[in-house]
Amino acid sequence: MKATKFFFKTYKEIPKEAQTPSHILMHRAGMIQKLASGIYSYLPLALRSLKKIEKIIREELDKRGCQEVLMPAVQPAELWEESKRWKYYGPELLRFKDRKESDYCFGPTHEEVVTDMARKILTSYKQLPLNLYQIQTKFRDEIRPRFGLMRGREFIMKDAYSFDINEEEAKNSYKLMYDAYNAIFTRMNLKFKPVDAATGAIGGDMSHEFQVLAETGEDEILSCNKCSYCANIEKALSGNELKKADAAKKKELSEVSTPNIKTIDELSAFLKIDPSMLIKTIIYLVDDKPVVVLLRGNEEANEAKIQAFLGANSIAPANDTIVKSITKSEVGFAGPVGLDPNVLVIADKHVFEDTDYVCGANKTDYHFKGFDPERDFKPSQIADITFAKKGDKCPKCNDGILEEYRGIEVGQVFYLGTKYSSLMNCNFLDSDGKEQTAVMGCYGIGVSRTMAASIEQNHDDNGIIWPVAIAPFEVAVIPVQLNSEIVVETSEKIYNELLASGIDVFMDDRNERAGFKFNDADLIGFPVQIICGSRLIENGKVEVKIRKTNEKKEIDIINITAAVKELLLLL
RNA sequence: CGGGAUGUUGCCUAGUGGCUAAGGCGCCUGCUUUGGGAGCAGGAGACCGAAGGUUCGAGUCCUUCUAUCCCGACCA
Numbered sequence: 104m105k106a107t108k109f110f111f112k113t114y115k116e117i118p119k120e121a122q123t124p125s126h127i128l129m130h131r132a133g134m135i136q137k138l139a140s141g142i143y144s145y146l147p148l149a150l151r152s153l154k155k156i157e158k159i160i161r162e163e164l165d166k167r168g169c170q171e172v173l174m175p176a177v178q179p180a181e182l183w184e185e186s187k188r189w190k191y192y193g194p195e196l197l198r199f200k201d202r203k204e205s206d207y208c209f210g211p212t213h214e215e216v217v218t219d220m221a222r223k224i225l226t227s228y229k230q231l232p233l234n235l236y237q238i239q240t241k242f243r244d245e246i247r248p249r250f251g252l253m254r255g256r257e258f259i260m261k262d263a264y265s266f267d268i269n270e271e272e273a274k275n276s277y278k279l280m281y282d283a284y285n286a287i288f289t290r291m292n293l294k295f296k297p298v299d300a301a302t303g304a305i306g307g308d309m310s311h312e313f314q315v316l317a318e319t320g321e322d323e324i325l326s327c328n329k330c331s332y333c334a335n336i337e338k339a340l341s342g343n344e345l346k347k348a349d350a351a352k353k354k355e356l357s358e359v360s361t362p363n364i365k366t367i368d369e370l371s372a373f374l375k376i377d378p379s380m381l382i383k384t385i386i387y388l389v390d391d392k393p394v395v396v397l398l399r400g401n402e403e404a405n406e407a408k409i410q411a412f413l414g415a416n417s418i419a420p421a422n423d424t425i426v427k428s429i430t431k432s433e434v435g436f437a438g439p440v441g442l443d444p445n446v447l448v449i450a451d452k453h454v455f456e457d458t459d460y461v462c463g464a465n466k467t468d469y470h471f472k473g474f475d476p477e478r479d480f481k482p483s484q485i486a487d488i489t490f491a492k493k494g495d496k497c498p499k500c501n502d503g504i505l506e507e508y509r510g511i512e513v514g515q516v517f518y519l520g521t522k523y524s525s526l527m528n529c530n531f532l533d534s535d536g537k538e539q540t541a542v543m544g545c546y547g548i549g550v551s552r553t554m555a556a557s558i559e560q561n562h563d564d565n566g567i568i569w570p571v572a573i574a575p576f577e578v579a580v581i582p583v584q585l586n587s588e589i590v591v592e593t594s595e596k597i598y599n600e601l602l603a604s605g606i607d608v609f610m611d612d613r614n615e616r617a618g619f620k621f622n623d624a625d626l627i628g629f630p631v632q633i634i635c636g637s638r639l640i641e642n643g644k645v646e647v648k649i650r651k652t653n654e655k656k657e658i659d660i661i662n663i664t665a666a667v668k669e670l671l672l673l674l
Numbered sequence: 675c676g677g678g679a680u681g682u683u684g685c686c687u688a689g690u691g692g693c694u695a696a697g698g699c700g701c702c703u704g705c706u707u708u709g710g711g712a713g714c715a716g717g718a719g720a721c722c723g724a725a726g727g728u729u730c731g732a733g734u735c736c737u738u739c740u741a742u743c744c745c746g747a748c749c750a
Binding site: 120211247322625 | 675680684685686687698699700707708709710711712741742743744745746747748749750
């Protein structure tokens with residue numbers, strides 16, 4: 104491709120809405136344009152990179168027996184009612200009506216459609232295992248789209264779905280996809296970690312995320328410094344031992360007046376007590392039912408853990424009306440003592456590490472002191488519902504300590520079980536002629552996000568540093584003096600030779616000064632740049648620059664194709 | 675949705691209530707120049723986010739709306 108014919112434009116200025124490296128650089132390199140919040144057009148440079156990512160994905164999945172399909176983006180509400188997600192998916196699901204006033208949505212994911220597709224064909228165990236995937240535009244009406252392609256509302260996703268005869272086989276399918284994802288991101292030359300993950304709205308009970316490590320990542324990861332344990336903070340466990348409450352410390356439960364003191368911070372300051380000796384009582388709505396959650400005041404509630412513990416579809420803090428009805432007091436004075444025994448109360452295990460706490464009295468302007476968790480109430484369940492922290496002991500090897508990383512989630516694999524297949528009757532007959540429900544897994548890769556994540560992880564002050572495998576072009580030929588016949592001729596010859604040898608090559612034939620082209624080349628991030636200047640050409644050489652290392656070598660023009668091919672293999 | 679901020683030409687910015695809204699980048703024409711974002715000359719491009727209002731007079735003040743960005747919940 105020649106620059107003078109190529110639809111692109113680069114910018115010196117940083118657009119003021121771009122805040123993060125991938126967003127800034129993709130904009131400056133003329134790869135993307137914003138059409139609306141979280142909705143972007145991909146210009147030719149970006150699309151070339153996306154196609155390469157897609158090609159790697161297709162190769163690795165096809166190799167493992169997955170089959171590509173393409174499902175509709177617009178989906179009827181009835182299917183989502185079958186899976187109950189019409190109700191539970193929430194406002195991220197873009198819903199609309201057609202002219203007949205029938206309900207539809209724009210697919211944020213395709214479990215419903217693929218399960219429907221499969222059940223129409225699956226009749227026999229002989230048809231399994233089956234793994235169907237597609238690469239397609241998804242829409243999720245994110246509350247807050249941000250960072251360009253990192254969290255768009257419309258984005259390109261590869262989604263795959265496996266169907267198996269039983270759990271064991273389904274776990275094999277899961278493992279196969281786990282391996283495929285490792286292969287895919289390895290081929291893209293990204294630094295990444297597979298981590299234990301929470302399952303969220305998709306559901307299921309086993310999941311790993313593939314996290315590209317980058318400072319700007321939105322996710323926190325805890326990883327053991329001694330063993331392979333690595334988990335999203337939402338899921339990570341602490342290996343720290345629980346302390347035993349000191350029975351000698353027990354006190355009587357008594358009321359204390361705390362007028363208008365509602366938050367943990369206010370209470371801590373008012374009573375001059377450390378937050379860890381206060382009990383935080385939070386009321387959630389979990390699948391529309393109130394659940395009371397107890398924690399020590401210095402801990403944060405890990406909503407993902409609560410949701411997973413209860414096997415729930417949704418979790419959200421309860422509104423004031425519900426809080427008041429449960430506590431029979433104003434918001435801010437909720438506590439565990441004397442609640443309606445029919446309300447589910449989940450206590451964090453750390454609550455039982457001590458005694459003589461202060462907690463809400465379920466009476467406006469009063470708290471209790473001397474609260475003893477063993478004596479003064481009866482939790483429905485005790486669970487681990489707090490966040491593990493960096494520095495905690497590793498829960499797996501019990502030897503190492505947990506270190507903190509930031510990551511960008513580019514892929515996630517879920518073991519679903521029969522969550523969708525049973526609700527939607529995706530059944531088949533086994534070898535005994537008995538009806539069985541297909542056991543499913545689902546597997547996503549954010550294709551457009553992967554491109555952005557690669558830039559987040561690999562860039563410098565001058566621009567993008569692409570791994571060759573997903574670079575829009577592998578090589579740029581840059582003639583430096585266009586008024587020199589020998590330069591024009593030689594660069595043209597090299598360009599044609601590289602093209603003929605199958606290399607993805609860009610030729611900057613614009614009538615611009617050298618510095619201008621060099622800066623654009625670094626910004627766009629061509630991994631290899633062949634600089635054709637008259638002085639070297641007269642000696643039968645050109646300069647070859649490696650973008651990543653900034654290393655420059657003089658190469659004989661005669662050997663240029665072989666030399667470039669060799670370099671590309673190394674990058 | 676809560677908290678914060680911002681809308682001036684394709685992009686980045688300036689603009690005390692007062693004359694024809696200013697500059698840089700980019701774009702077009704010509705000349706010059708050609709190894710790290712060149713120079714000169716000329717030119718095109720804005721109903722200042724929208725609608726109301728205050729005022730003799732509004733890009734500037736007020737109200738409402740709208741869009742965008744940042745901090746939180748969501749997630750590939």
